[in-house]
Amino acid sequence: MPADREEFRRRLGEIGFDAVRFAAVEPPPAPPLRAWLDAGHHADMAWMARTADKRLDPQQVLPGASSVVMLGVSYWSENLRSGAKVGRPVWARYALHEDYHDTIRPALEESGKLLETMFGAVPEDYRWYVDTGPVLERSWAVRAGLGFTGKNAMLVSRRHGNWLLLSAILTRVAFEPDPPVVEGRPADKVGLLCGKCTRCLDACPTDAFPAPGTLDARRCVSYQTIENKGVIPRDLRPGIGARIFGCDVCLEVCPWNRFAQDGRRMLLSARHDLAGLTLPEILRLTPETFAATFRRTPVKRLKLGGLLRNACVAAGNCGERSLLPDLLPLAASHPLPLVRAHAVWAVRRLGGEAALAEARRDETDPQVLAEYEAE
Numbered sequence: 001m002p003a004d005r006e007e008f009r010r011r012l013g014e015i016g017f018d019a020v021r022f023a024a025v026e027p028p029p030a031p032p033l034r035a036w037l038d039a040g041h042h043a044d045m046a047w048m049a050r051t052a053d054k055r056l057d058p059q060q061v062l063p064g065a066s067s068v069v070m071l072g073v074s075y076w077s078e079n080l081r082s083g084a085k086v087g088r089p090v091w092a093r094y095a096l097h098e099d100y101h102d103t104i105r106p107a108l109e110e111s112g113k114l115l116e117t118m119f120g121a122v123p124e125d126y127r128w129y130v131d132t133g134p135v136l137e138r139s140w141a142v143r144a145g146l147g148f149t150g151k152n153a154m155l156v157s158r159r160h161g162n163w164l165l166l167s168a169i170l171t172r173v174a175f176e177p178d179p180p181v182v183e184g185r186p187a188d189k190v191g192l193l194c195g196k197c198t199r200c201l202d203a204c205p206t207d208a209f210p211a212p213g214t215l216d217a218r219r220c221v222s223y224q225t226i227e228n229k230g231v232i233p234r235d236l237r238p239g240i241g242a243r244i245f246g247c248d249v250c251l252e253v254c255p256w257n258r259f260a261q262d263g264r265r266m267l268l269s270a271r272h273d274l275a276g277l278t279l280p281e282i283l284r285l286t287p288e289t290f291a292a293t294f295r296r297t298p299v300k301r302l303k304l305g306g307l308l309r310n311a312c313v314a315a316g317n318c319g320e321r322s323l324l325p326d327l328l329p330l331a332a333s334h335p336l337p338l339v340r341a342h343a344v345w346a347v348r349r350l351g352g353e354a355a356l357a358e359a360r361r362d363e364t365d366p367q368v369l370a371e372y373e374a375e
């Protein structure tokens with residue numbers, strides 16, 4: 001067992017990680033991933049089902065893996081808020097930064113090199129991931145004692161609240177594991193430190209928690225506004241409110257956040273300009289202005305059509321008839337049926353039926369419906 005685990009932890013902190021904890025690979029945690037998939041809670045994220053075996057067995061990801069180094073980057077900042085004014089949409093906090101996958105990656109590369117220089121590892125002895133790999137990051141984080149599973153399904157840290165982004169390094173280097181968050185209590189208990197609190201469950205605008213700690217992605221605003229590439233179910237649209245990309249409601253209400261201090265933010269790059277964008281500015285984006293505005297941010301993955309779809313829902317929910325002049329052209333003639341349909345919905349919701357009658361197409365147009373089916 002290498003003696004300098006603490007020196008490694010310190011060096012990872014210097015690289016910019018705000019939390020560094022170690023877990024042993026064996027025995028792996030037993031998260032209810034299969035039951036979650038069987039219940040269809042993953043919506044159309046088929047990649048979750050395809051990679052389930054690997055997610056449940058790190059040996060299939062890295063044969064001979066002994067340890068998981070779990071890393072957290074705090075992205076809490078008192079000064080970074082969106083949606084404070086009417087007509088300004090609400091963004092998930094992480095989206096008000098350059099894409100964290102890209103900004104954390106170099107730090108993970110550097111961490112891998114440290115494994116080589118400090119512990120004699122070769123590149124085949126480790127693999128690192130931030131979000132997109134076949135690793136159950138929250139389960140490993142719980143195992144490593146980085147925090148506990150909140151009733152909101154989040155990894156809640158005593159020091160950083162709900163505001164840690166997670167990365168994992170699977171390695172054949174054996175590290176002594178860290179203890180769980182409360183020694184002597186089962187680490188994987190949902191709501192270990194929640195007590196009687198149910199704020200997150202009660203606050204969810206779309207009722208996405210069938211049980212504490214279990215999230216049905218089909219009902220989650222985060223899924224609907226980021227992962228879903230098609231039509232947002234009508235019954236969920238009102239609950240989405242002004243949220244245009246992701247959702248932090250069940251995170252924001254958590255009392256454990258009171259311990260979160262502004263993160264060091266060494267591995268993040270804030271984009272304050274995005275928080276100030278208004279709905280009219282977004283509804284008027286062109287492919288060129290979209291690309292220029294959202295370059296290097298997680299929003300770029302959504303593409304212009306997806307963002308306009310979300311902006312239409314937010315516009316329809318905000319009650320501002322002054323948005324009708326920006327919505328009508330989208331409803332009438334936007335080339336994407338997805339955008340047209342959500343714009344029509346928003347126009348109707350804002351009471352713009354008369355103006356809509358002027359619009360060239362509407363979402364009940366058989367041609368538009370046929371285009372949906374063809375997608």
Ligand code: B12
Nearest residue numbers: 031092131137138139149154155165166213215222246247
């Ligand atoms: C798919 C996915 C989503 C999906 C589904 C979310 C979900 N709850 O599973 C959608 C698109 C909805 C989503 C939304 C968000 N996500 Co997401 N997502 C993921 C991803 C890629 C996989 C998650 C997964 O495996 N889900 C399957 C379930 C079964 O596993 P799990 O939630 O990870 O594990 C928990 C449960 O098994 C539970 N559990 C364990 N034992 C038991 C026993 C019982 C009885 C029960 C009920 C539960 C239970 O505890 C485990 C640990 O917390 C991870 C990255 C990764 N590779 O892990 C990021 C990740 C979980 N997401 C993250 C974030 C930040 C978000 C959002 C906040 C984004 C936003 N602002 O819009 C929201 C939060 C929604 C929420 N409350 O969970 C972070 C979470 C960081 C943290 N501190 O927890 C991660 C880790 C990405 C990262 N690298 O930082 N996400």
Ligand code: SF4
Nearest residue numbers: 204220221247249250
């Ligand atoms: S992210 Fe929003 S919609 Fe999803 S479970 Fe949390 S509060 Fe509900």
Ligand code: SF4
Nearest residue numbers: 150151194197200254
């Ligand atoms: S809001 Fe309350 S119930 Fe939800 S995770 Fe935080 S402490 Fe637990």
